[in-house]
Amino acid sequence: xxxxxxxxxxxxxxxxxxxxxxxxxxxxxxxxxxxxxxxxxxxxxxxxxxxxxxxxxxxxxxxxxxxxxxxxxxxxxxxxxxxxxxxxxxxxxxxxxxxxxxxxxxxxxxxxxxxxxxxxxxxxxxxxxxxxxxxxxxxxxxxxx
Amino acid sequence: xxxxxxxxxxxxxxxxxxxxxxxxxxxxxxxxxxxxxxxxxxxxxxxxxxxxxxxxxxxxxxxxxxxxxxxxxxxxxxxxxxxxxxxxxxxxxxxxxxxxxxxxxxxxxxxxxxxxxxxxxxxxxxxxxxxxxxxxxxxxxxxxx
DNA sequence: TCACAATATTAGAACTATTCTAATCTATTG
DNA sequence: CAATAGATTAGAATAGTTCTAATATTGTGA
Numbered sequence: 001x002x003x004x005x006x007x008x009x010x011x012x013x014x015x016x017x018x019x020x021x022x023x024x025x026x027x028x029x030x031x032x033x034x035x036x037x038x039x040x041x042x043x044x045x046x047x048x049x050x051x052x053x054x055x056x057x058x059x060x061x062x063x064x065x066x067x068x069x070x071x072x073x074x075x076x077x078x079x080x081x082x083x084x085x086x087x088x089x090x091x092x093x094x095x096x097x098x099x100x101x102x103x104x105x106x107x108x109x110x111x112x113x114x115x116x117x118x119x120x121x122x123x124x125x126x127x128x129x130x131x132x133x134x135x136x137x138x139x140x141x142x143x144x145x
Numbered sequence: 146x147x148x149x150x151x152x153x154x155x156x157x158x159x160x161x162x163x164x165x166x167x168x169x170x171x172x173x174x175x176x177x178x179x180x181x182x183x184x185x186x187x188x189x190x191x192x193x194x195x196x197x198x199x200x201x202x203x204x205x206x207x208x209x210x211x212x213x214x215x216x217x218x219x220x221x222x223x224x225x226x227x228x229x230x231x232x233x234x235x236x237x238x239x240x241x242x243x244x245x246x247x248x249x250x251x252x253x254x255x256x257x258x259x260x261x262x263x264x265x266x267x268x269x270x271x272x273x274x275x276x277x278x279x280x281x282x283x284x285x286x287x288x289x290x
Numbered sequence: 291t292c293a294c295a296a297t298a299t300t301a302g303a304a305c306t307a308t309t310c311t312a313a314t315c316t317a318t319t320g
Numbered sequence: 321c322a323a324t325a326g327a328t329t330a331g332a333a334t335a336g337t338t339c340t341a342a343t344a345t346t347g348t349g350a
Contacts, residue, residue: 080230082227082228082229082230083227084227085225085227085230085231085232085233086230086231087230088230100269100270100273102270102273103276109270111267112267115264115265115267116263116264116265116266116267117263117264117265118261118262118263118264118280118282119260119261119262119263119264120260120261120262121261121282122256122257122260122261122282124245124282124284125245125247125254125284127286127287128245128247128284128285128286128287129284129285129286129287130282130283130284131248131283131284131285131290132282132283133280133281133282133283134279134280134281134283135263135278135279135280136278136279136281137263137266137267137269137275137277137278138275138276138277138278138279139269139270139273139274139275139276140273140274140276141272141273141274142272142273142274
């Protein structure tokens with residue numbers, strides 16, 4: 001049993017990753033994939049990523065950034081984290097984990113380790129199935145509020 | 146020690162509740178408070194509440210619905226639940242509890258009992274304080290997806 | 291009760307994040 | 321290298337929410 005396309009990460013490079021996801025390796029997708037996956041885990045908004053791309057002289061439209069992010073989600077390379085009304089965060093860490101959300105700065109941070117979990121997970125309402133459990137720990141500066 | 150203004154709920158009526166929150170009992174606020182608090186726990190969006198009001202022939206603008214919801218949040222009568230990008234839910238249950246979110250229908254539901262909690266709550270990042278812990282269990286119809 | 295000041299409400303404009311459209315461009319395949 | 325399927329784009333459109341500034345209502349103190 002060797003490494004297969006189903007494995008969620010260890011892609012040595014963006015090109016491989018796009019191939020595995022059956023997405024044409026266009027200039028834009030390659031650049032975005034590199035920005036997202038070649039550094040450690042990241043939490044970005046579409047606007048942030050777009051800004052970053054332009055700052056790096058990658059010519060890409062905001063529409064393409066959105067398209068690409070959604071394609072990456074469908075491919076299981078990315079997941080969306082909902083913490084702020086009217087702003088979507090995209091998380092490159094797709095393993096089971098949860099988040100600290102810094103309410104003042106809007107910064108999102110993985111909770112390290114596998115230490116957080118829900119005690120006594122309740123049964124889902126009948127006829128439904130649990131798709132995901134999100135734990136958001138909202139924090140703000142000690143003295144604030 | 147009799148009932149005081151600090152107690153979060155048992156208000157027999159909307160008028161009392163507004164008084165305790167130091168909000169003038171205007172026609173609109175009274176109507177909205179009744180719709181929100183005189184039946185059991187509710188989860189509504191601003192648009193839903195607005196529609197309901199109009200259906201009940203309460204003349205109130207959407208702007209006022211938003212203003213009022215935010216004032217109720219500030220007064221601790223309501224809390225916001227963030228589960229859906231670009232849509233805010235307002236929850237009349239302000240006690241410690243968590244939610245099932247039905248991804249297909251957009252329906253939000255309290256998880257009954259005090260059974261859900263986070264095991265081994267991690268320490269917050271230094272310099273910060275935990276303001277709230279949200280657990281969202283996302284469900285969808287058994288067969289769907 | 292009345293007049294006044296403080297507070298609320300409103301319609302509609304504005305704003306933000308996101309999605310859509312349909313025209314143009316690019317990658318892949320034979 | 322031509323044909324075609326798929327990708328990108330600018331800009332328009334949309335959805336939810338907030339803002340603005342004009343008007344209306346409420347509580348108060350005489």
